[in-house]
Amino acid sequence: MDIKEITKRIESESVVFRRIMAEIEKVVVGQRHLMERMLIGLLCDGHLLLEGVPGLAKTTAVKTLAKTIRTTFQRIQFTPDLLPADILGTQVYRPDNGSFEIRKGPIFHNIILADEINRAPAKVQSALLEAMQERQVTIGEETFVLERPFLVLATQNPIEQEGTYPLPEAQIDRFMLKIKVDYPSAKEEKGIMERVYKGAAGNVSGVVDVSEIESSRGTMYSIHMEEKIVDYIVRISRATRNSREFGLDIAPMISYGASPRASIWLGLASRAHAFLSGRGYVTPHDVKSVAPDVLRHRIILSYEAEAEGKSTDDLIKVLLERIEVP
Numbered sequence: 001m002d003i004k005e006i007t008k009r010i011e012s013e014s015v016v017f018r019r020i021m022a023e024i025e026k027v028v029v030g031q032r033h034l035m036e037r038m039l040i041g042l043l044c045d046g047h048l049l050l051e052g053v054p055g056l057a058k059t060t061a062v063k064t065l066a067k068t069i070r071t072t073f074q075r076i077q078f079t080p081d082l083l084p085a086d087i088l089g090t091q092v093y094r095p096d097n098g099s100f101e102i103r104k105g106p107i108f109h110n111i112i113l114a115d116e117i118n119r120a121p122a123k124v125q126s127a128l129l130e131a132m133q134e135r136q137v138t139i140g141e142e143t144f145v146l147e148r149p150f151l152v153l154a155t156q157n158p159i160e161q162e163g164t165y166p167l168p169e170a171q172i173d174r175f176m177l178k179i180k181v182d183y184p185s186a187k188e189e190k191g192i193m194e195r196v197y198k199g200a201a202g203n204v205s206g207v208v209d210v211s212e213i214e215s216s217r218g219t220m221y222s223i224h225m226e227e228k229i230v231d232y233i234v235r236i237s238r239a240t241r242n243s244r245e246f247g248l249d250i251a252p253m254i255s256y257g258a259s260p261r262a263s264i265w266l267g268l269a270s271r272a273h274a275f276l277s278g279r280g281y282v283t284p285h286d287v288k289s290v291a292p293d294v295l296r297h298r299i300i301l302s303y304e305a306e307a308e309g310k311s312t313d314d315l316i317k318v319l320l321e322r323i324e325v326p
Helices: 003-013 015-024 032-044 058-068 084-088 122-126 129-134 186-198 210-221 227-241 260-276 284-295 303-307 312-322
Strands: 048-051 073-077 089-094 099-104 111-115 136-139 142-145 151-156 177-180 254-256
Touching: 003 015, 003 210, 015 032, 015 058, 015 210, 032 048, 032 058, 032 151, 032 177, 032 210, 032 260, 032 284, 048 058, 058 073, 058 111, 058 151, 084 089, 084 122, 089 136, 129 136, 177 284, 210 260, 227 254, 227 260, 227 284, 227 312, 260 284, 284 312
Parallel strands: 048 151, 048 177, 073 111, 111 151
Antiparallel strands: 089 099, 136 142
């Protein structure tokens, strides 16, 4: 297909995501960035990590998104006493016939809300690794393939808060995007208060089938991406690992840079951003728009950066300002 044909298909298929957005807006006031990034994750079949202080509608947004899709949904509340078997399932002994029976856990649903994922210790967090990466679960000697779609949307409180455990690097890299959820504006906060006082929470209904999302995903993959854009994405990822190669002086600030998985997700997220913008081609603006969400959890800061009060977003801003744009 040429770009004009792709754009026509996008115009017709993007209606699906407008319907989802309209349903979410019945419940969630503001948080436009969060909602758009959730749609990107849905379109790319990528897991999402939402970080923000309590009370910013993270859990509400995920639950509302799940309600708009005609599929199965399960919320798992992570706590310090949670066990891996509480998530994956376990073998139960049957004394009547002397056999073991598999009892599947809550992970066997299409959309999983892992609420306050960093409240549980590393052993429990790691229980999600195989499911998130391989889309399968092993219980005892049996391996079960998870039904598609399978999306983990996890929420976490900032790690400085009491009773939180930082996610292992191996697991955090499995998330396509890490979305920072900020406080609403004064106008939005007023709207939240009015909506709560009136009791107008909004009745959300399932408006989209999984097949419609999969069809849109196929169109998204066909969006045109110039080789110059691909090279630009590779340069951004490589600059996090070897900034001196690109004439940047931020090397002492980074202990570990982004893996090649970052380049893969950055390319897909850029295509999804173009899709939601109604375009059949990717621009550097698409890449710059999604780069902070793709990279912020994949850059490990050095002690020097932490001592100077630098954040990963600060370093990403430097990269995007100084890496040559095609």
